[in-house]
Amino acid sequence: MNTNTFANLCELLQIHGGLVEDGSVSLAEQVATFLIILAHHKKNRSIQVRFCRSGETVSKFFNKVLRAVIRVQSLLFVKSTPVEEDCTNPTWKKFKGCLGALDGTYIEVTVPESDKSRYRTRKGKVCTNVLGVCNRDLRFVYVLSGWERSASDSRVLRDAITRRNSLKVPHGNYYLVDAGYTNGPGFLAPYRSTRYHVREWAHGSRAPCNHQEYFNKKHSSARNVIERCFGLLKKKWAILRSPCFYHIKTQSQIIIACCLLQNFIQMNMDSDPEEESSIPDDFAPVGDDSAVDRIDVVESTVEWTQMRDNMAVEMYEEWRASRGE
Numbered sequence: 001m002n003t004n005t006f007a008n009l010c011e012l013l014q015i016h017g018g019l020v021e022d023g024s025v026s027l028a029e030q031v032a033t034f035l036i037i038l039a040h041h042k043k044n045r046s047i048q049v050r051f052c053r054s055g056e057t058v059s060k061f062f063n064k065v066l067r068a069v070i071r072v073q074s075l076l077f078v079k080s081t082p083v084e085e086d087c088t089n090p091t092w093k094k095f096k097g098c099l100g101a102l103d104g105t106y107i108e109v110t111v112p113e114s115d116k117s118r119y120r121t122r123k124g125k126v127c128t129n130v131l132g133v134c135n136r137d138l139r140f141v142y143v144l145s146g147w148e149r150s151a152s153d154s155r156v157l158r159d160a161i162t163r164r165n166s167l168k169v170p171h172g173n174y175y176l177v178d179a180g181y182t183n184g185p186g187f188l189a190p191y192r193s194t195r196y197h198v199r200e201w202a203h204g205s206r207a208p209c210n211h212q213e214y215f216n217k218k219h220s221s222a223r224n225v226i227e228r229c230f231g232l233l234k235k236k237w238a239i240l241r242s243p244c245f246y247h248i249k250t251q252s253q254i255i256i257a258c259c260l261l262q263n264f265i266q267m268n269m270d271s272d273p274e275e276e277s278s279i280p281d282d283f284a285p286v287g288d289d290s291a292v293d294r295i296d297v298v299e300s301t302v303e304w305t306q307m308r309d310n311m312a313v314e315m316y317e318e319w320r321a322s323r324g325e
Contacts, residue, residue, distance in 0.1 A: 001035070005268040012264075016075060017068030025053070025061060033058060034065035038258060041238040066250070069257040076260040076267075078139045082173050091222050092136060094315050098188070099169070100135040101176040101226040104153040107145075107234075108243040109251045118148040126243065130255055131156045133167060133175060134229040139266055140259045142167045146252040153180045157187070158298050176223040183308060184300045190216045191312075214319055215312035233262055 001009070010031050013019040021027050033051060036042055042050075047058045080099035087093045106127035111119050119126045127149045133142040144160045144167075157177075160167040169175065169186040176188055183189035191212040208214035234240050237258040244251060 013068040017071045019068040030061040038239045076263045080135045080141050097173045099173050101223045102133040103226045105230045110243045118150050138229050139263050143259045145255040190219045211312040211316035214316040
């Protein structure tokens with residue numbers, strides 16, 4: 001984050017987030033302290049030494065800035081625009097009406113001993129299941145954090161589209177999802193039991209031999225945007241790479257705040273150094289409650305399955321024609 005972007009963030013949090021100067025601690029110091037803790041996962045004691053403040057002061061202003069960031073989420077979560085008919089981007093042009101991609105990711109958290117079994121992963125880590133939704137430009141549209149690891153991705157998605165401040169998916173549009181989700185209106189999944197991941201097509205492996213394989217290849221290439229978005233998020237904010245010791249609600253808010261700040265940086269900087277470098281492989285966000293004919297159920301339908309088949313066959317036949325087959 002360069003100095004101009006930092007100044008813009010301070011102004012945003014002051015005007016729209018309600019953050020104010022407090023005694024001898026300037027607004028800029030409050031925000032800087034908050035960013036250092038998130039970006040480098042610095043402990044309270046380390047910040048005390050760096051800024052010559054008491055532990056109580058550090059904690060007080062960390063929480064104040066966190067609340068201010070959460071208040072401006074309606075300004076920082078972006079609106080998705082569907083792929084247009086005249087789109088020429090080879091990754092997206094076949095997915096007309098697509099809004100972006102969504103997926104879940106695990107982020108380590110600290111919870112009371114009595115809750116650890118619900119949050120424990122197969123590898124023994126204690127994690128929360130975070131639903132992330134992004135557009136084609138690596139910007140977050142919606143994030144839902146706080147679900148225990150044991151909750152399935154489909155269950156988290158159902159909660160996201162039915163809660164008061166929900167993920168809005170207008171009829172006729174959709175997000176790309178992986179095979180762990182139901183292929184139904186608003187959520188386009190790949191064919192199961194068929195080659196899918198980008199790495200499976202690398203290193204000169206055989207070409208797709210039917211429309212299902214070709215569709216999965218194109219779907220994987222486009223849906224990879226959410227994997228890159230998560231990779232950038234965890235690379236940028238060290239506090240998400242290991243558990244912290246805040247209350248679980250505060251930890252959920254921290255995850256949301258990191259997503260919002262990532263959007264803010266991309267909106268205010270011509271280039272994000274982290275984005276240009278290599279990327280390693282129950283808190284309700286505020287949604288747009290304007291009236292919209294939106295999807296509020298996740299279920300498979302014959303019409304949606306047929307639509308996917310028609311799309312896959314069209315893609316495959318066009319690809320074969322381009323190869324002279």
